[in-house]
Amino acid sequence: MNALDAVEAALAARPVPGTPRPFTFPLASRTRLSGGLSLVTVNLPGRPLISASLFLPNGAVDEPAGEGGATVLAARALTEGTLRRDAVALTEAAERLGASLHAEAGWDATVAGVEVPAERLGAALALLAELVREPAFPQREVERLRDQRLNDLLQAKVDPARRAEEAFIETIYAPGTPYARVAGGRRETVATLDAVTLRRAFERRGDPARAALVVGGDLAGLDVGALVEPLFGDMAPSGPGAAEPVPLPVVADGLERTRVRLVHRPGAVQSELRVGHMGMPRQAPDYHAVTVMAMILGGLFNSRLNRKLREEKGYTYGAGAGFDFRRHAGPFSARAAVNTDATVPALTDLLAELYRMRDAAPEEAELRAARDFLVGVFPLRFETPGPIVASLGGLVTFGLPDDELDRYRPAIDGVSGADVLAAARAHLHLERLAVVVVGDADAVGADLEKAGLGDVEVVRDPDLSAEEA
Amino acid sequence: MTIPTVRYTDERLPNGLRLLVSEDHLVPVVAVNLWYDVGSKHEQPGKTGFAHLFEHVMFQGSRHVAKTEHFALVQAAGGSLNGSTWLDRTNYYETVPSHQLELALWLEADRMGTLLDALSQENLDNQRAVVKNEKRSSYDNQPYGTWQEKLFGHLYPAGHPYHHPTIGSMEDLDAASLEDVSSFFRTYYAPNNAVLSIVGDVDLEQARAWVVRYFGPLSANPAIPVFDPHPLPLTLGGEVRETVPDRVPLPRIYFGYRAPMLGDRRLYALEIAAQVLAGGKGSRLHRRLVRDAQVAQDVAVFGLGFSSGPSVMMGWATVRPDASIETVEAGVFEEIERICREPISLDELARAKALIETDELGALQRVGERADRLSMYATLLDDPGEINRQLERYLAVEPEAVRAACAEVFVPDNRVVLTYVPAEAAADTTEAA
Numbered sequence: 001m002n003a004l005d006a007v008e009a010a011l012a013a014r015p016v017p018g019t020p021r022p023f024t025f026p027l028a029s030r031t032r033l034s035g036g037l038s039l040v041t042v043n044l045p046g047r048p049l050i051s052a053s054l055f056l057p058n059g060a061v062d063e064p065a066g067e068g069g070a071t072v073l074a075a076r077a078l079t080e081g082t083l084r085r086d087a088v089a090l091t092e093a094a095e096r097l098g099a100s101l102h103a104e105a106g107w108d109a110t111v112a113g114v115e116v117p118a119e120r121l122g123a124a125l126a127l128l129a130e131l132v133r134e135p136a137f138p139q140r141e142v143e144r145l146r147d148q149r150l151n152d153l154l155q156a157k158v159d160p161a162r163r164a165e166e167a168f169i170e171t172i173y174a175p176g177t178p179y180a181r182v183a184g185g186r187r188e189t190v191a192t193l194d195a196v197t198l199r200r201a202f203e204r205r206g207d208p209a210r211a212a213l214v215v216g217g218d219l220a221g222l223d224v225g226a227l228v229e230p231l232f233g234d235m236a237p238s239g240p241g242a243a244e245p246v247p248l249p250v251v252a253d254g255l256e257r258t259r260v261r262l263v264h265r266p267g268a269v270q271s272e273l274r275v276g277h278m279g280m281p282r283q284a285p286d287y288h289a290v291t292v293m294a295m296i297l298g299g300l301f302n303s304r305l306n307r308k309l310r311e312e313k314g315y316t317y318g319a320g321a322g323f324d325f326r327r328h329a330g331p332f333s334a335r336a337a338v339n340t341d342a343t344v345p346a347l348t349d350l351l352a353e354l355y356r357m358r359d360a361a362p363e364e365a366e367l368r369a370a371r372d373f374l375v376g377v378f379p380l381r382f383e384t385p386g387p388i389v390a391s392l393g394g395l396v397t398f399g400l401p402d403d404e405l406d407r408y409r410p411a412i413d414g415v416s417g418a419d420v421l422a423a424a425r426a427h428l429h430l431e432r433l434a435v436v437v438v439g440d441a442d443a444v445g446a447d448l449e450k451a452g453l454g455d456v457e458v459v460r461d462p463d464l465s466a467e468e469a
Numbered sequence: 470m471t472i473p474t475v476r477y478t479d480e481r482l483p484n485g486l487r488l489l490v491s492e493d494h495l496v497p498v499v500a501v502n503l504w505y506d507v508g509s510k511h512e513q514p515g516k517t518g519f520a521h522l523f524e525h526v527m528f529q530g531s532r533h534v535a536k537t538e539h540f541a542l543v544q545a546a547g548g549s550l551n552g553s554t555w556l557d558r559t560n561y562y563e564t565v566p567s568h569q570l571e572l573a574l575w576l577e578a579d580r581m582g583t584l585l586d587a588l589s590q591e592n593l594d595n596q597r598a599v600v601k602n603e604k605r606s607s608y609d610n611q612p613y614g615t616w617q618e619k620l621f622g623h624l625y626p627a628g629h630p631y632h633h634p635t636i637g638s639m640e641d642l643d644a645a646s647l648e649d650v651s652s653f654f655r656t657y658y659a660p661n662n663a664v665l666s667i668v669g670d671v672d673l674e675q676a677r678a679w680v681v682r683y684f685g686p687l688s689a690n691p692a693i694p695v696f697d698p699h700p701l702p703l704t705l706g707g708e709v710r711e712t713v714p715d716r717v718p719l720p721r722i723y724f725g726y727r728a729p730m731l732g733d734r735r736l737y738a739l740e741i742a743a744q745v746l747a748g749g750k751g752s753r754l755h756r757r758l759v760r761d762a763q764v765a766q767d768v769a770v771f772g773l774g775f776s777s778g779p780s781v782m783m784g785w786a787t788v789r790p791d792a793s794i795e796t797v798e799a800g801v802f803e804e805i806e807r808i809c810r811e812p813i814s815l816d817e818l819a820r821a822k823a824l825i826e827t828d829e830l831g832a833l834q835r836v837g838e839r840a841d842r843l844s845m846y847a848t849l850l851d852d853p854g855e856i857n858r859q860l861e862r863y864l865a866v867e868p869e870a871v872r873a874a875c876a877e878v879f880v881p882d883n884r885v886v887l888t889y890v891p892a893e894a895a896a897d898t899t900e901a902a
Contacts, residue, residue, distance in 0.1 A: 314598025376547015
């Protein structure tokens with residue numbers, strides 16, 4: 001056999017997969033501290049870097065519109081000093097433990113956490129407790145964080161993806177409702193934030209069922225319950241403070257008809273595209289069918305959008321689509337950054353793929369590819385403690401049952417083509433779309449008008465230097 | 470604290486493929502990581518961006534795999550995958566559930582052996598368009614997007630293999646031909662120019678059998694051109710400054726220095742210096758410029774290690790709208806001068822080491838990272854055992870070593886300073902036109 005024949009003989013037959021080794025989501029133990037806070041522990045032998053996170057129910061969605069950005073900034077301020085020590089001393093104490101101490105908030109929760117080698121877990125948890133139980137919200141640091149956020153908003157104006165995101169959400173949601181702004185807040189409200197509003201945001205009471213301390217890693221020889229009881233045992237699970245709960249916010253659809261908005265970016269060599277509308281909440285009963293549908297449309301590398309816009313047309317480095325699942329209806333968007341010349345052709349193809357998703361059930365092969373990916377990638381997602389802790393915390397944040405992660409793979413595997421079609425028809429509202437283009441209006445405006453998607457509103461951002469004043 | 474030792478086997482197939490296998494059965498996943506000893510440094514004048522364009526072509530099919538099928542098969546197997554190109558190398562990797570290892574190996578072997586069977590003008594043109602859009606997305610349409618091209622352009626003289634950016638130029642991408650693809654493949658994509666690492670839930674004998682079966686018949690290229698190092702003086706020999714008007718609201722100062730090559734122990738001292746200068750809220754620059762004086766929005770300092778010429782130590786500071794560029798720059802360089810003059814404190818050193826230790830522990834948890842590092846050290850330093858020596862090399866650094874390494878590298882006549890300033894005038898002109 002010559003060399004070429006040997007290559008062919010070796011490679012001609014595709015391998016068939018072996019037998020999967022069983023994988024189940026690691027077993028978590030659930031208990032309550034004396035004050036009622038839920039403690040979730042998950043022992044992961046061989047993982048000496050422990051991940052510990054406290055999930056609190058304070059989310060940006062619950063803050064008053066006039067204080068937009070307060071919750072996100074409050075979380076950021078937690079690491080800026082406690083009643084016992086200032087930010088530098090706090091940081092140095094964590095660094096001496098080799099611990100990264102962090103706190104952040106999003107729409108649905110505030111999360112403070114630490115990653116630390118197992119032998120220093122106790123000391124790191126004490127710092128975590130200090131952070132969330134005795135925050136100082138020092139005025140000087142709060143004002144600095146506020147100013148940094150304002151500067152960050154300036155930078156967002158010239159980042160095409162961030163500018164598109166901002167224009168997209170303010171188009172799909174009714175003005176004044178929470179998701180119409182980014183979670184970190186807009187300029188007008190961020191500028192008014194101070195230590196008092198931040199403390200109020202952090203101390204806002206929430207549903208006690210939506211708080212938990214989650215600790216994961218190699219816990220051999222560690223009594224986590226005994227470590228955390230003195231630190232968090234007397235903590236009220238409804239949140240750190242005593243402020244009254246706020247009524248649930250109204251997240252309202254802002255689209256009565258299709259709106260086309262073109263944000264002028266002079267000389268841009270690409271157009272950043274966002275097409276979509278208000279989506280659906282995480283707790284929706286057809287979550288799994290929608291997840292499979294979104295994979296086929298814009299999740300996999302060979303999703304319909306990426307195959308068409310990238311691998312057939314070469315219009316973009318990558319196209320995708322998906323639902324941002326939150327407690328209330330987050331956005332659904334399809335996205336791509338395309339070369340300026342391709343703006344209208346790419347939009348046309350993108351819209352055609354959205355419609356095709358509603359026309360007929362997916363082909364068997366693409367349905368199988370999406371399901372097999374979501375089911376098969378499960379053990380990869382949960383290789384290390386960080387993602388395991390985050391997912392267990394997510395169950396708490398979203399009020400999902402304890403066995404949600406165990407049910408995930410059978411539920412995905414059970415999604416049929418008819419389910420995908422039903423999900424597309426129920427959740428893609430193509431007659432009322434936001435079409436946002438961040439690009440050179442002089443180059444693409446006329447073609448966009450002619451495309452007949454709707455009247456084109458051109459948005460011209462104020463001069464950057466004027467805005468700084 | 471002890472970091473678990475990565476145990477691995479190291480062997481070569483008769484055709485020169487270097488195979489590293491490391492078993493770890495904690496989770497039923499396995500990583501495959503294939504490094505080819507070819508990067509943008511191998512590109513000839515007029516053909517910049519080619520190594521990266523070629524990486525895209527590697528996903529366009531081979532004799533037994535259709536266009537885009539590589540991604541489709543790995544994703545349907547529940548895997549994650551990609552490829553990447555950098556100055557010194559190109560790598561391809563998959564992490565898959567362990568019962569799908571054979572598929573990943575077969576896919577890599579099929580394209581190493583038979584890529585040209587599937588090559589077409591249509592696929593090349595398509596990926597050329599994709600890469601040009603990658604360049605637009607990642608560089609041309611990004612605020613401060615030109616910094617890398619400018620910084621490297623100044624740190625390495627014209628004609629040096631690190632002078633041009635990996636993404637290349639639009640003109641050169643346009644000029645790439647099918648013949649270029651074929652000859653690049655025949656030259657560099659051979660088993661004796663590659664390191665294959667397999668890490669995770671795998672049986673060594675089984676892995677070896679599959680590798681021998683799929684890669685064994687592939688022919689070596691006996692004529693891979695030797696790439697000689699392109700040494701340069703450790704210092705630039707004079708400060709280079711450039712002011713860059715850009716569509717940005719906040720000015721930003723980038724600074725870069727030539728540094729010792731990969732494998733040089735001084736790089737560990739410089740990494741510790743980077744941590745002390747700008748690693749987190751306790752660092753000197755953050756404390757001085759962001760927290761106390763409140764003149765900077767953010768600061769960063771880090772190193773990029775290279776194997777055929779000087780590495781780069783670099784960083785940036787973004788200037789707040791109400792602050793002066795000069796104040797921020799003076800603050801940055803005063804702190805850099807101080808770290809060249811006075812040894813860091815033992816507490817600073819201990820904190821930096823503790824954080825590096827945790828980072829190492831975190832990174833080495835993942836089979837994908839372990840496979841990547843084994844391939845990297847084998848390819849760039851011819852010694853995969855370096856994976857187990859990194860932490861001790863950091864822990865061996867003393868304050869005086871940090872000072873001495875800084876004093877060699879962080880000198881004014883070794884630095885490039887790029888100052889990005891808001892281009893208001895330019896924007897106004899465009900609006901008026």
